[in-house]
Each structure stands twice: as C-alpha cells, then as structure tokens.
Amino acid sequence: MVEEAPSPVVDSELRNRMGAAAIDVARSCNYEGVGTVEFLLDKDKNFYFLEMNTRLQVEHPVTEMITGLDLVEEQIKIARGEALSFTQDEVKILGHAIEIRVYAEDPENDFLPDLGRIVHYKQPTGLGVRVDDGYRQGMDIPLAYDSMIAKLIVHAEDRDKAIENTIKAINDYEISGFSTTLGFCRFAIDHPEFRNGNFTINFVGEHYKAEILREEVAADVTQAAYALFKQGRKMQEPNAIPTTRTEWGLQR
Secondary structure, three states, X not given: OEEEEOOOOOOHHHHHHHHHHHHHHHHHOOOOOOOEEEEEEOOOOOEEEEEEEOOOOOOHHHHHHHHOOOHHHHHHHHHOOOOXXXXXXXXXXXXXXXXXXXXXXXXXXXXXXXXXXXXXXEOOOOOOEEEEEOOOOOOEEOOOOOOEEEEEEEEEOOHHHHHHHHHHHHHHOEEEOOOOOHHHHHHHHHOXXXXXXXXXXXXXXXXXXXXXXXXXXXXXXXXXXXXXXXXHHHHHOOOOOOOXXXXXXXXX
C-alpha cells in the first residue's frame, strides 16, 4: 500500500548488483518491453529473486518522479519497435518519491472492501503532488473490480520532506461515502520504524491495530466538536455582532 523510491536501505553498490541481476533475468528469456523484476532483501542485505512482472507496476510513478522519465511513453515506443530515448548512464536519481494506494477498504475491519457512492471527492494539490485516478464525485465503487480508487504520489528533495508532504496531501485528500485506506497510510508513513527505514514485510502485524485508527477518528471528532462549541459560544456573546467586508470597508 506504500511504495517509495529510492529505497532507504539500498545503496548504489547494492542497486548496481540488483540491476545486473534483473538484466540477466530479462536476457535469459529474451524479454523485450517494459517489465519489473522484484527481489526480497534480508537483514544482511542479501537479495533473492521473487518474481518478474512483464508489465508496468502500480508503483511505476515513483520511478517516474525521481528520474523524470515517462515509462508509459517508453513502453509504447518499444511496442512500435523504436529504441529507448535514453541510456542507462543518463538515468539519474533526483530527490525522493512516495506513493500510497488509496483503496475503498476498511482498515478497521481487516481491510475488507467497503463499497459505496463517492459522495464528496477532492484531490490534494501542491508542488510535487500527483494523483492518478479514474473516479469522480458521484460515481459508484463497484464490487466486480479492484478496490483501488487512486494513487497519490508525492515528490520532494529528500525523504523526510517527502514524508511530511505526503502526510499533508493525505490530510487534504477528501473522500466520503465509504471507508478508505488514507488513515492507515498516514499512520504507516508517520510511524518511527518507517521514518528510520527500519521496517520489514511484517510491519502491519508488528505495529498496526485497528484500535489505533479508531482512537484517531474519535480524537478528530472530539476536536471538531469542541471547535464548533467554541464558535457557538463566541457567536452568543453580546458583542459578537457578525462583521462582513464590503468594497466600502467593514460593515456590521
């Protein structure tokens, strides 16, 4: 549900070795086209082949954001028989990117799908913020397809800034009508183990419980109710006369 690039635990030497292994995999089957070779990395930085996907991955935008390349365009060019528009030596890593998958799932109920109509929908915006989606306000989330609503991708000059900007973008992302994974993703990337890069594939089992999000939601509701209460008390004060601004100045 959360992807990032570059990896906080992969240095240039390890990246080169992984890249060479990936090329060997492609050559061994005369592969031609865009594809993804996946590895698992252990605590001693030994990597093991997991699988190869003969297509673009869901997380390909993080690669695009840190390289400035359009992988979809390159995929089409290869299908046309054209050569790549760049060499490996020309590929540079610039900054850091994080992608979260926005699913119509309930993190408080074992991440089960949560269907419904999109009552309200507003994308986050800002420098380095990208949203890839296929839904709009008023549309229904169907049972027959993948529950992913969108991908939120954020790029910044370094990992810490990318994390902070992603949290802000999550907070600005407005979706109502059903449960989503936005709250869980905010919890995950703000967790100390994620921030320091010391996490494994067992992160959810080790660190996450549904009660965490329930407590956050309850706190948000309490804070909102208190703010409304204070606003109501303020409006009831004798001197609390509504003030509006016109082209002639302040008017009571």
